[in-house]
Amino acid sequence: MSNQFPFIRMGLPEWFRPVVGLVWGKMGDDATGHDFSHAVRVMELAVEIAEQLGADRDIAMTAGLLHDYYRKEEKQTGQIHYGPEAIANLRREFSPFVIPNLGAERFERVLEAIAKHEQFAFSHEGYYFENFGLDVQILQDADRLEAIGAVGIARTFMFGGAHGLPMVEEDVRFDSMFNPRERPKGSVYQHFYEKLLRIAEIMNTEPGRKMCAERHQFLLLFLQEFEKEMKIKNLKMLEAHRMTQPMTKNDT
Known part of the structure; x- marks a missing residue:
């Protein structure tokens, strides 16, 4: 069993x-x-x-x-x-x-x-896709789905607490990019912008993109309420991500 x-x-x-x-x-x-x-x-x-x-x-x-x-x-x-x-x-x-x-x-x-x-297929220069085999694409998509939606939000705060990150900092760099090879830094809130909100744009497979869409919208709803309660004025940045739809490799 x-x-x-x-x-x-x-x-x-x-x-x-x-x-x-x-x-x-x-x-x-x-x-x-x-x-x-x-x-x-x-x-x-x-x-x-x-x-x-x-x-x-x-x-x-x-x-x-x-x-x-x-x-x-x-x-x-x-x-x-x-x-x-x-x-x-x-x-x-x-x-x-x-x-x-x-x-x-x-x-x-x-x-x-x-x-x-x-x-991850994002950098300050924009988005790119490498020619990964299907096994790699599937694992990437599955792991990325776990970073967003309700479970992803819960895991993000667990991760931040375990690594001693503050929930929010006064100075947030909305243009920062996530680098998995660097030790965690910044705040939990910043991590939403440096990684989580970008995930919808780098999903590999059609099933992954379909699963991603609902989780991405939940992420946006959470951030909207979080920023409202924390009195963070960031409407322009969040609105840009609200328009995001899961990208295909043909869009790059």
Whole structure:
């Protein structure tokens, strides 16, 4: 039964249960918003997207569950959770479970998706899309969906609190850009503008864009009320994002 572990709603293949057990053991006590339930939700979103696209379900499932496995080490040591050391450690720790069932080539596709899942297609020069394979696109979309909507808002405040960020600063840089390789800085409120409101414009897949649209609108409603209660006059910036619709690669 899949409910051997909390939060899991989808059925799991028998071979995958030891993998889930390791992830539960490592991430179950996280308080930064990158906990076991987040890994499960990304896994299930990735599988849903993969099934709609006719992509490899098992690669999506495995990459989704493992994508943040080394977040704890990143917070403690600064080692990037999707960097070369983390990928090498994932290969070493999970090869005995995954390769007998997926094969070495498909496991490398899992690791490639994890290594590239934090690459964001925005900069001060505008938006761009790299030619990522479908496995990477699916994991990116699933993880980005978890950053917006009601759950994404809750996770953002968890993350900010865990890293000692203030809720709001008097001086907010609305033109700042999120860099996942830098330590968290600024305020929780600023993070909405440097990353979360931009996500709708960089979704990869059609299923991902459809799921994103409703969550993006909820994000806007939350910020509108938040800015009203905090007496932040930022109507021009929020209105610009209100007009945002999920972009396609053909729009760039």
